[in-house]
Amino acid sequence: MERTLYEIHVKDNGCGMSQEFLQKIFVPFERQQNSTISGIQGTGLGMTIIKGFVDAMGGTIDITSEEGKGTEIIVRIRHRLAEAPQEQEDQSTIQYPPELFADKRILLAEDNSLNREIAIAILEGVGLKTDIAENGAIAVEKIAVSPSGYYDAVLMDIQMPVMDGYTATRQIRALPNKFHSRIPVIAVSANAFDEDVEASYEAGMNGHLAKPIIESELLKTLGEIWFNN
Template sequence: MEKALCAAKQASVAKKVFLQNMSHDIRTPMNAVLGFTNLAIQAGGDTEKTQDYLSKIKISGNHLLGIVNEVLEISRIESGQTKLDESVWSIADIVRETDIIIRDQALAKKQEFSIDIWQVQDMYIYCDKLRVKEILVNLLGNAVKYTQTGGSISLRIIQKPCEKENFGNYEIHVKDNGCGMSEEFRQKIFEPFERQANSTISGIQGTGLGMTIIKGFVDAMGGTIDIKSEENKGTEIIVRLCQRIAEAPEKSEEQKTISCSPEFFAGKRVLLVEDNSMNREIATAILEEAGFKVDTAENGAIAVEKVTYYPEGFYDVILMDIQMPVMDGYTATRKIRSLENKAIAKIPIIAVSANAFDEDRQTSLEAGMNGHLAKPIVVDELLEVLGGILE
């Protein structure tokens, strides 16, 4: 009982520190969002200034979204709801996408960033691409963050033999010559809410959840993670994953292209079901810019009425919010799917919701939807999904 009480007190203290840190980390980009918004309003007709302010608002908004995603991810891991979605992917393509994200960060600090995957013989594997990429991005992002200006960072992937037939042991080495970490912190680095230094002192932002998330993903994949670090000398993190080897596909997922031009979408009509007026305005502008004709509905009941009223083929696709007054998106979808006119009942419906967990996506599919996109809307992802369904 004494041990349990001590552990509870430690957890309480850690969470208090986490909330203090996160409050600071949320307020910092939020201050930028509100501050630059006011400056953009005051800029009047100065287009160059306005564009600069909007660019900074977008950067701060993306940072805020990253914080929210980390908190959601750790909640999912702690509840044991991490599920892997494995398919065939190229290690080279995953590394290439990671490089795009990390290299600009490293260049901004004038750091040397090198990649070595020459010791990988079997480049195509079965894996959860998003999880693997998130492991790489998190590890390398930390390396950039905790390495001084002008320092060096490296990513090296080595393939080693595996006892299991048609499997390969893949070692991911992320190394830097940054500030390193104390032995005391290294022992508790995977615990939620832990951080080496307080951001209000060091200026380094973060919720202290990144390494916990990485450990959760590695555990879910049946892998291991080891850390070698020395203060003021640097850190090397080694992730070992045993993945099933795949044949190189004729055309990889990354190479598939879908026509998403205004000419392709021109004349196609979308029913946008969204109760929030600002979200409707944003989504309408995005869709019209892409070439769509847009009709709107404030809730699921109005959406069902419109779909029923207009003739077959009037709407090409429906974008459906989930949480709405009067009638939610799930109920509206089930009602549409049960219509007597089977042609109208089969209209493609895509969930666009702030519910971003895997189980939320599954619930959308079970309700009869054709896909699920998380808010805030990522334009390229939205148009890719719409293009795939309409093509």
């Protein structure tokens, strides 16, 4: 699949930011403090979340700003070229209401703290319970010692320290307890090309989601695994 570099520029002529603040603009809960914006509501998480999304897609984000003159933000993301729209087939899409997911428990294997926060917000927003594993080795251990049926599925990041998602999934499939070895495992990766999806299935995974996670795609994937089998 042919890819190209998309470059997005956003520029304004507003109050701008100091060079000192630019050094920590991606730090959670940081906000520029001055009389111009002191009355504006905000948590200071906006740029942190955006940086997390851009990083997850393998891109870069650059910011230049000058107080009293404005700010320019440049985002560069390498992505596949858009394809010509194909004639849509006449088929219905199954919708899974959120109440079907209530009280099911997900083990989220993700080493990046910001990605974890975003994923947890999505999962818990549809009623799913979550547990965390900071790498693949911890995920395997948590599943191995858990009661049968404790976890309903695993969202497995691919690139993690200590043990990557592919290796962790293969070890899960080799566990002696059939309830543990057959647990649904869904890859979560910034790479979503055909070869990446194929590698996930070859490792024993049941699905593949691209980062950042989209709620509708998550529900569709889990619904197909839980309710169509």
